[in-house]
Structures are given as C-alpha cells and as structure tokens.
Amino acid sequence: MTKLAIEAVGLRKSYGHKLVLDGIDLRIPEGSIFSLLGPNGAGKTTTVQLLSTLLRADGGAIRVAGHDPESEPDRVRAAIGVTGQFSAVDDLLTAEENLLLMADLWHLPRAEGRRRAAELLERFDLQDAARKPAATCSGGMRRRLDIAMTLISRPRIIFLDEPTTGLDPRSRRGTWQLIRELVADGVTIFLTTQYLEEADQLADRIAVLDGGRIVAEGTAAELKSRIPGGHVRLQFGDIAELESAAAVLGVLARDDEALTLQVPGDGSTHALRALLDRLDQESIEVEGLSVHTPDLDDVFLALTGQPDGVREVLR
Incomplete structure (x- = not known):
C-alpha cells in the first residue's frame, strides 16, 4: 500500500x-x-x-x-x-542572511544553520547572490531563494x-x-x-x-480524455485521394483547398493503426497526419463554471 x-x-x-x-x-x-x-x-x-x-x-x-x-x-x-x-524574501537582507534568518527561526544550531545555508545556496545556484541584497535579484533568483x-x-x-x-x-x-x-x-x-x-x-x-x-x-x-474534440488530421497529395478517403471514412470535416480531412478520435496507437490500415486496404495514400487532443485549457474551461448536470456528462 x-x-x-x-x-x-x-x-x-x-x-x-x-x-x-x-x-x-x-x-x-x-x-x-x-x-x-x-x-x-x-x-x-x-x-x-x-x-x-x-x-x-x-x-x-x-x-x-x-x-x-x-x-x-x-x-x-x-x-x-x-x-x-x-x-x-526580505529585500534588505542578502540571500545568505535570508537563509540564516530562517535557520534561526527553526532554532537550528548556528554551525548547522550556516552549513545548511551554504548547501542551499549551491544547490539553487545562488552563490553570486549570497552577499547581495535580495532586492537586486531577478524574479527567478528570488523565487529560487524563496523555495x-x-x-x-x-x-x-x-x-x-x-x-x-x-x-x-x-x-x-x-x-x-x-x-x-x-x-x-x-x-x-x-x-x-x-x-x-x-x-x-x-x-x-x-x-x-x-x-x-x-x-x-x-x-x-x-x-x-474526458473532453470531446480529439481528432486526427489527414493530409493528401491531391483531390482524388481526398475524395476517395472521404468516401471510405464518411468524414464531414474537410478542407479541399488544404487537401485535409479531420477524423474524430482519441489519437491512440490502436486507433491510428486501425485508421491507416483501413486506408491502406483501399490503396489510399496519406501524405501526412497530425494528432490533435484536448489540452488542460479545454479541461479547465469545460469543467469550471458549469452546471452540475454538464459536469456529470463530462465525467
């Protein structure tokens, strides 16, 4: 366990x-x-x-x-x-002094506190800031010092x-x-x-x-995976291949100018293999493909600020 x-x-x-x-x-x-x-x-x-x-x-x-x-x-x-x-971080103190202050607040023995501060300055690549006021540090250095x-x-x-x-x-x-x-x-x-x-x-x-x-x-x-909208975008070399693929797959989302079809799917290895095998059986050549899956932005927007009934469907 x-x-x-x-x-x-x-x-x-x-x-x-x-x-x-x-x-x-x-x-x-x-x-x-x-x-x-x-x-x-x-x-x-x-x-x-x-x-x-x-x-x-x-x-x-x-x-x-x-x-x-x-x-x-x-x-x-x-x-x-x-x-x-x-x-x-206290801007008036150096990076080392900030660390030593925390060591004192935790009641560490002075020698241990100094040893620990030196270890952390090295680990977080803060040696150059050790003797400088924290106010002069960049945002990234201040965050490293904070951690x-x-x-x-x-x-x-x-x-x-x-x-x-x-x-x-x-x-x-x-x-x-x-x-x-x-x-x-x-x-x-x-x-x-x-x-x-x-x-x-x-x-x-x-x-x-x-x-x-x-x-x-x-x-x-x-x-x-809970959010709809995943698809595979297929690219073809000419309009004839595009038409043939559309007839076989029955796909509605197509772009004749770009010679692409959009096939709904989760983009898994199994689904991609099945899709390409089906086209290969019909001697339809795919020039390129890309997989598009929902990202966490989509998840966040779909799940927050929604009525409970909508969230239950997405679950």
Whole structure:
C-alpha cells in the first residue's frame, strides 16, 4: 500500500454565509506532485491554509504526514514547508542572511544553520547572490531563494501556492526542474497554479476545484480524455485521394483547398493503426497526419463554471 502524505475526508470551510469548501476529499501519496486547479476564488489557497495549520476546518478530517493539524499542529509544521504566491524574501537582507534568518527561526544550531545555508545556496545556484541584497535579484533568483528558505528545515511535504506567478518562461522552467529534483529526493509537492501547462508538465495527479467541490480528478491524460474534440488530421497529395478517403471514412470535416480531412478520435496507437490500415486496404495514400487532443485549457474551461448536470456528462 502506498503511504499517504496528505489525506482529507469531507473537508469543509465557510466564511460567514459563504461556503468555500463543500466536503472535498484528497489522497496524496508520498513522493508525488499533486496539483489543485480552479478559478480565482475556488478555494485553492483556503485548502492550503487548512492543510498547513493556518486555518481551522469547519468539518471533515485531515491527516498531514500522519498527524492531525488541529490536535497536533506542531508535528504537522515540523514536517511541512510553505511557499506562498507572494515572496517571503526580505529585500534588505542578502540571500545568505535570508537563509540564516530562517535557520534561526527553526532554532537550528548556528554551525548547522550556516552549513545548511551554504548547501542551499549551491544547490539553487545562488552563490553570486549570497552577499547581495535580495532586492537586486531577478524574479527567478528570488523565487529560487524563496523555495530554498522553505527547505532549511528539510520538510517532507511542501505546499507551493502559485510558485511561478510573474516569472518569465526561462525562470519558470528552471523552477519546474527544481521541483522535479525535490520529488526525486522523496519530497511530496502540493501545487496550486494558474498555469495549466505547469500542472500538465509536473503533476502526477490533478484535481479541479470549482464551486467548493472537486469536480474532476486524475492524471493529465485521464482528464483530457474526458473532453470531446480529439481528432486526427489527414493530409493528401491531391483531390482524388481526398475524395476517395472521404468516401471510405464518411468524414464531414474537410478542407479541399488544404487537401485535409479531420477524423474524430482519441489519437491512440490502436486507433491510428486501425485508421491507416483501413486506408491502406483501399490503396489510399496519406501524405501526412497530425494528432490533435484536448489540452488542460479545454479541461479547465469545460469543467469550471458549469452546471452540475454538464459536469456529470463530462465525467
């Protein structure tokens, strides 16, 4: 049995009369990346705050690193790190001083704190910023420093709340690589993000939160497969081949000028082989093909802001 880093059952939270979380369930294995997606105001940050002891739930049960955040908050805090969407870096301190400050807050012995700071400066390629005020660092360097500060205490579980907001594409990809390296070391990552490509690239499992509920959960591939619109685009060398293929396949979506046909399908290896075998049996030559599948943008738009009946159909 895979050991769970985080488990929540029937998690509920309201602010006054506003119900933010309406009985959500989470099961996140150790050493994995779990991504929580949802529109603004869906409750992603509230979920992180509940799991990380910053808020108290109105209902449900939570276990983080095997402990209850309500009755054993200190044990949970000792096992986790939190990197918020807004940097916790002190601009007036150098990168090294920021790390040493975190070591002091965790009550690490001075020698251990310095050793740990030096390790993290090297690991996150921050040696050049070690003696410079953090205010002079680039956005990517500040985010690396922010994550490094979270790692001072060697947490087993890290909550990353929109960690690459505002970063340029190169810095974002650098942060992704750091996240992958952390997981390779056995750390569990709970990721919230507005960048759907980020979840697609990183997450082992994804949950979509909307209206206070988890409306879908699975791997990126599983979620995409639920959304209609996948197709194979076939390219032909001349109009005669196009006409022959259209007659055999009965396909309606065609472009005579581009000499293409659009065949509905999931693009799986089995489906592609069957499609090409059928055309080959009729001696119809395909000049080229491309597979088009729904992406996480399509999943997000299809599942959020929809009536419950529509979501049930998409499930």
